[in-house]
Amino acid sequence: MLATGNLTLNHVIAHRAEVDADRIGLIFEAADQRWTEMSYADLYERAGRLAGGLARQGVRQGDHVVLHMSNRPEFVVGLFAIARLGAIATPTIASYAVDELRYVLQHAEVKIVICDPDRQAVAQAAAELCEPRRPEVVCTADLDEYVTDEAPPAADVRASDPAVLMYSSGTTARPKGVVLSHQAMVLSGEVNAQHQRLRPEDRGLCVLPLFHINAMSLSLLCAVVTGSTVVVCEVFDAKRYWSQVRTYGITVGSLVANPIRQLMLLPEDPRDARHSLRMMLFGMALADEEIADFERRYDVPLINLWGMTEDATIGTRSPPYLPRNPVSIGLPQPGMDLGVFDAEDREVEAGTPGEARFAGQPRLAEYYRDEEITAAAFAGDRFRTGDTMMMDELGYFYFLDRSKDVIKVKAENVASAEVERVLVTHPSVADAAVVGIPDSWRDERIVAFLLPAPGASIDVDEIRAHCLESLARFKVPHEVHVVDEFPRTSIGKIRKNELRDRAKGDRI
Structure with missing residues (x-):
């Protein structure tokens, strides 16, 4: 039995509404700086009434409901409303283009899409392309007319039942659906809350997108399992960040590399170290000097982490x-058995790089509707992360690289294959190869190498516009280079390592 037993998200939110009914669970600050707050009793009641509306529209246990929106209170309410019915919340990246969202809707056989007004046109267009069944699109602006007066009884849900389906970019041309159970979600919130030493009086600031597991777990679920308060901001604004910390009495922050760099670009202020933060979680690599400079200036420890x-x-x-070793990604969390393995599946000694593989919980139940990829990821008794790491003699881990062909752009994963799939649909392009190279601002820059079709010429602006029709803006190549031929292996595979070297400065 795991640390959270057989508890589900339904048990957790019902308990919180019972014992902390009047405690403020959620504060939301909109982009225009207006804010609203919601007690745990309010959250539970609103989620129940939305569950009633979803049930009236035919949502049943096991159905998928998409949450397609930026950070909003409706995302949080929607997550627990969907769980109440035993349905499966499916968050999607808010900047998805029509084709990207259509793929998720079709692949997950989605019943309903809940979107915000800014994304209603994309959601509607994507839904209309789905066959054989078009999901219903509901805008958050219309939810008051959609909900019922009373909540339906919570479904009979087991801890092992799926709670969330998240689409994650990897080596494939389309994102993979990661199935996470109720147990995985509750355990994630509990273990991360223990690491943060959260207490009910704590307040966390969430400026990262809730449609990613980072913010959902490290900020939202941590608050709900402890009865603390999460302050959710619609957007990240470096100029407002420290004002938000002071205004709301924030004790725990969570960022990734690019926002931290934006904070360091702010003019120095005598009040920089005057705040209530006791911990700043961060993911993704920062240079040793960046860590030291941030901690000196803002007087708060940067707590590095790795997860997926x-x-x-x-x-x-x-x-x-x-x-604490700030330049490492730390030690394994409780319940996590992490090891480093070579290509022959042998665990290697300290100081030797290899692929990180883990056993333990929580972890995904499967990749949705993809038995082959699921089987490959779980070959043996450990999950193969595709990340290259090294461990030192004390057991601290160091992230070295992604062995997967994935590019990290401002904390978003971009699969090279996905960008290449779109590039080769342009009539002027015969073949394409996409690589990522380090970038001090974006984390990595997307560089595309294109082989023109016979007799065609490449118009870079036209290529970018073509990509924007099918890809979110952050996936569009930042650089485009035309080549006469690709360097290839003996079996015809493009040597991307050589293309990366060229992109880093060699002549093309």
Whole structure:
């Protein structure tokens, strides 16, 4: 039996509404700086009434309901409303283009899409392309007319039943659906809350998107399992960040590399270190000097971490009280058995790089409707992360690289294959190869190499416009280079390592 037993999201939110009914669970600050707050009793009641509306529209246990929106209170309410019915919440990236969203709707056989007004046109267009059944699109602006006066009884849901389906970019041309159970979600919130030493009086600031597992687990679920308060902001604004920290009495922050760099670009202020933060979680690589400069200026420890959608963010953490090595990604979380393995499936010694593989919980149940990829990921008794790491003699881990062909752009994963799939649909392009190279602002820059079709010429602006029709803006190549031929292996595979070297500065 795991640490959270057989508890589900339904048990957790019902308990919170019972014992902390009047405690403020959610504060939401909109982009125009207006804010609203919601007690745990309010959250539970609103989720129940929305569940009633979803049930009236035919949502049943096991159905998928998409949450397609930026950070909003309706996302949080929707997550628990969907769980109440035993349905499966399917968050999608808010900047998805029509084709990207259509793929998820079709692949997950989605019943209903709940979207915000800014994304209603894309959601409607994507839904109309779905066959044989078009999902219904409901705008958050219309939810008051959609909900019922009373909540339906909570469904008979087991901890092992799926709660969330998240689409994660990897090596494939289309994102993979990661199935996470109620147990995985509750355990993720509990273990991460223990790491943060959260207490009911704590307040976390969530400026990262809730449609990713990072914010959902490290900010939202941590608050709900402890009865603390999460302050959710619609957008990240570096100029407002420290004002938000002081205004709301924030004690725990969570960022990734690019927002941290934006904070360091702010003019120095005598009040920089005057705040209530006791911990700043961060993911993705920062240089040693960047970590030292941030901690000196803002007087708050940066707690490095590593996790992935597939383990519901339960990977490694810099320990808050044991010896801390800020340049490592820390030690494995409780319940996580992490090892480094070579290509022959042998666990390697400290100091030797290899693929990180883990056993333990939480972890995904499967990749949705993809038995082959699921089987390959679970070959043996460990999950194969595709990340290259190294461990030192004390057991601290160091992230070295992604062995998967994935590019990281401002904390978003971009599969090279997905961009290549769109590029080769342009009539002027015969073949394409996409690589990522380091970028101090974006984390990585997307560089596309294109082989023109016979007799065709490449118009870079036209290529970018073509990509925007099918891809979210952050996936569009930042650089486009035309080549006469690709460097290839003996079996015809493009040598992307050579293309990366060229992109880093060699002549093309």
